[in-house]
Amino acid sequence: MISKNCCQCPVGDDYRGKPPLPKDVLGQLYENLDQCCSPKYRGCCCCKLSPRTFLNTHVAILDITFSSCLLKNFLIEDSRQKQVIENIRKLRNDKELLHRGNAEVDDDSFERIWLQLSNAIKEVAEKCEPYFYTKIRDEVDSLKTRPLSKEDTNSSINAWKKLQEEFGSPVDGQQISDLCQKMAQVCGDVAAITNKLQEVRFQKNNPELENVLCYTESQLKAHESKIYVEPMRAMQHCLKNMEKHRFICITGEAGSGKTSFGLQLMQxxxxxxxxxIPIILTEISQWFRFISPDKKFIIFVDDIIGKSGVSERDFAEWRKVFDAMQLRVSDDCFPTFIIFSLRNCIWGIKKDEFKDYILFSVFKTSNVDLSGSDFGMSFKEKKSMLYRYCKLYNISVCKSEFEENRSFEVFDPSALCLCEETLNNIAQSETVSGFPLLCEEFFSNPESLKQRSNFFTINSACNHFKNLVDDLLCKKMYLHYVILVLFFLEVLTEKAYSIQEIMKRRSKIKEIAKKIYLFHFISHQLNKAEIQGSLKDLQTTFVHSKDDGYKLKHMVVYEAILLSFGESFPSPFLELVNRNDVFTYVRSHNYKPEKWEICVHLEDDMTEALARKLIDIFAPNTFDAYTVVYKHPSFNDVQLVS
Known part of the structure; x- marks a missing residue:
């Protein structure tokens, strides 16, 4: 800073050879520049210098030229760090970028300028502490599209008042405030239009992508029209995790609200x-075709490795892009948010293989179990959901149990009421698994309503629907039961069958009936009227009907049929069940399941038959069956692999 030795302030070795600061620059930091201890050292003595008092609170007034000069010449030794300072100075002085003369700029130029400038600022922040970089990155990213804040408005008003003082023209503070609010609204509208235009450009000349985005939009709109109460603890955890890591994996039992939660999180x-750009991916090929590197996405993959059971093929395909996904969630220029969902029974089987990938292993807080005690619905949230269903189905909330009992004695659907105590008992029930689905079933089914709070004393939604499937056998509705088994074996959870396609499978229905010893109870002809009548009966509880045909109403129904079929007819069940379901649900007699597992336990005398089934799955490489089953934690039974 000084080039000669002074009587009281010898120059240290650290500053020898440094270019001196100009006097006007030095004057921004210190007072008394003209004073010195001896005329001999005038202009280079620093004995009398005193720091300016405002620097402690007004460091922000230092301009970029002065700051960069201090950093490069006196504070930074690393040549790479010096270079990033020089880069931002060049951008600041570049006539093409900032000193343009003409204030107009088109969209493409703005995007290019913004990218260069924002990256240069982030590059400087990268050389600082990690927490500082995150703060700067977030501030820079928010500058591009955020509307004017209250602080911006106040700053504008103060600026106008200063103009009034300088030029003597009157300024109305309220008018300026109103103008700033209008500007903020216009900026918000412009940002929304710009985002929509970007999406339109993105879709242009790509009908497949347009279909996927339309499907995503329709799912989000359909979700908005449904009754939904988000689990606050789970949502807060996910939003915090997404802000930090941009990745979350939602797990839970069937009916716990994973899909709805994922859609709400996307919003x-x-x-x-x-x-x-929000997008729901349903197959791996869509990642390669639609997820371009120069766009920002919110990706939701529901039931990532199989809706019905563990699909090794799906897992083998998706695992190809886990590393690419890791890079995208870490990309600060074009960040991508990724949401996965899968059922607990599948997560429990495959979690060790998932954690082989950085995407899952690094982010230890990335798993949220909606069926667990940590993130399940609270009493208050359950109560809120019950109130909403009461309003939807015109069921009033009364104060006394007497009023409730009287309304159920008459049982006029338009005059039913539930008392506060009943609603409290339901909300306090330990039913976490599938509570949203149970609410829907409870309020939509008169027989369920008659049970009142007793309806929720069952362990889960799956147990409820399994009892209903078993009732079909008890009531000798055998054709209904066999049709449900057909839907289960054909995995009709996503795809649907028209009545014509079901009629073509009459021989399959007869074959199933024969294997489960119900052939003599079903008409040999199986005409269309019989099948349509059965489907109509099944629609209210088990089957969903739309223009494209019939399919199972929910994955809970799928699991309920599986459990009923496996327990009632174990031998034909083991013969007919597909490979995915064997690995996901079927276990030997000695296997001890985890809390999250849904299992069909075969009798002890069927252990050999299960072993043969597993060997057949791996044919002709039958030795692989022993290797996989022996190492697989879900087949932890010595008798099975001996």
């Missing part, structure tokens, strides 16, 4: 990141 992320 929250979209509000905070309006320039991101």
């Amino acid at each position: 929250h992320i979209k509000k905070k990141n309006p320039d991101c």
